Amino acid sequence: MTERVYPNAIVLNKKNILETSNESNKFQKKTYKIPHGYVVKTTWSRASKKQTICREIDYINAVPQFHIKYDSNFQYVVSSTKSVTNAAIKYEPLLKPGTKAKISGPILFGLQLDSIRKAHESRKRGNLIKPAINCTSSILEKRIKKLAIKIQSNFKNDIKRVYHQSDQVILDNIKFSVNKKDCFQVSCGLENEINRTHQFRSVVKADYQGQISRESYQELAAVEGNLPCKNSVSNERIAITDNMNQLIKISLVNMNRRDKLEEALGSDESEFRNPEITREAIDIMGINTTIHLRVSSDECNVECKIKHVMITFMILNHKEHHHHADYHYTTVLYPQTEKYNILEFILNPFFNELQSLKENELEAAEILWNFELYFSSDWKSLAICLGLNGPTSNYFCP
Numbered sequence: 001m002t003e004r005v006y007p008n009a010i011v012l013n014k015k016n017i018l019e020t021s022n023e024s025n026k027f028q029k030k031t032y033k034i035p036h037g038y039v040v041k042t043t044w045s046r047a048s049k050k051q052t053i054c055r056e057i058d059y060i061n062a063v064p065q066f067h068i069k070y071d072s073n074f075q076y077v078v079s080s081t082k083s084v085t086n087a088a089i090k091y092e093p094l095l096k097p098g099t100k101a102k103i104s105g106p107i108l109f110g111l112q113l114d115s116i117r118k119a120h121e122s123r124k125r126g127n128l129i130k131p132a133i134n135c136t137s138s139i140l141e142k143r144i145k146k147l148a149i150k151i152q153s154n155f156k157n158d159i160k161r162v163y164h165q166s167d168q169v170i171l172d173n174i175k176f177s178v179n180k181k182d183c184f185q186v187s188c189g190l191e192n193e194i195n196r197t198h199q200f201r202s203v204v205k206a207d208y209q210g211q212i213s214r215e216s217y218q219e220l221a222a223v224e225g226n227l228p229c230k231n232s233v234s235n236e237r238i239a240i241t242d243n244m245n246q247l248i249k250i251s252l253v254n255m256n257r258r259d260k261l262e263e264a265l266g267s268d269e270s271e272f273r274n275p276e277i278t279r280e281a282i283d284i285m286g287i288n289t290t291i292h293l294r295v296s297s298d299e300c301n302v303e304c305k306i307k308h309v310m311i312t313f314m315i316l317n318h319k320e321h322h323h324h325a326d327y328h329y330t331t332v333l334y335p336q337t338e339k340y341n342i343l344e345f346i347l348n349p350f351f352n353e354l355q356s357l358k359e360n361e362l363e364a365a366e367i368l369w370n371f372e373l374y375f376s377s378d379w380k381s382l383a384i385c386l387g388l389n390g391p392t393s394n395y396f397c398p
Contacts, residue, residue: 036064040110051095055109057084066109070094084109132178148174148186185226200228200236207233278364289367292316294374295354296328309334309343311350316374 038057043050054069066087068078078094080087085105092103106112132140151174159169174186207217214230221227297311311332314322321327332350334343357371 038109042110053091057109066105068108084111132182144184144186147176148188152188197236200232201240203228203233204237204240207237278367282367289369290372291369292372292374293357294376296376297332311347 036057036059039054041052041054043052051070054074056067056069058065058067063081066080066082066084068087068091070076070078070091076094078087078091080090083105088103088105088108091108092099092101130139132143135143152171155171159167163169171188173188175183177183206212212220217227217230217233221229292315294314294316295311296314297309309332310330313329313331314327316322318327332347334346354373358373361371362369
């Protein structure tokens, strides 16, 4: 249905002669849209003279119908199919019998008021809004942002009337649902990067320890809106891996080139000469230059899922920290079940370093440090450290 305008567009020239061409020096009378489903109520005067009328406009068979309802319950109606002015002319004698005055139809119906026009157009647009079930994700996201901006704006205006100006009132988030199933949560204000990073790292840790699959995590995130999305968690895991790769050197070793093993692993002895490390060692050891070093190794099975062999160091001089995990340093971590030929091959440089520390000692900060080695492990690992084929009864007590 096409809405009409009132009055019909008339183009006149300077001599007030009707023209239909598009030449210059023309002017057009002001026109007003005639909307459909238009209802406006107006009250004027006071006390016993107070009057309220209702004006309505509807279309029937593409023809606009103009109605003016009046009296206490609007039981009386004046109608016209010609124009709003014609309806106003019919209503004026009923309002003031015997008067010759005329009421402007557009003014009586309020067609010239921009506020009424804007309200009607916004209501008309509201009827054209698609249901959420028929909208794409991008449209839903735009609606969420638009709603959040309006709520924030109203919130800032309302707190001025409720709280004192010295109070700091902050809107953290907005949470609402659509059709009782789609739940949306919008965070307001600047996000705390530190808290955000801690949250991501905690989720990465829980994901790694619990071996949570991507599909399972998506199901959890759908139920709990506070959980970060899977992509954010994945990006944080990649960032942690890149950071660890910078801190811990990872070398690829060709198992067929045993003579190139030490070269591939590399050796950086600058750490031993670091003044801070040397100062800390002197503070701990005192005048005693003997370092009692315990080497432990064992095969671990974590929750029947992850098998690995690990070798750790512990400086026994730290008498008060023997049972603190922070003072046990992991040196070798082999993420598979025990394979003696591979372990022997990989650990060969490690054995050579231990032997060098035991026989040649270590000089740092003009102090000659000597080492006493202690081994704590199961029989199989200890046999490998001793260069034996296995923990046989020839060398171990049953």
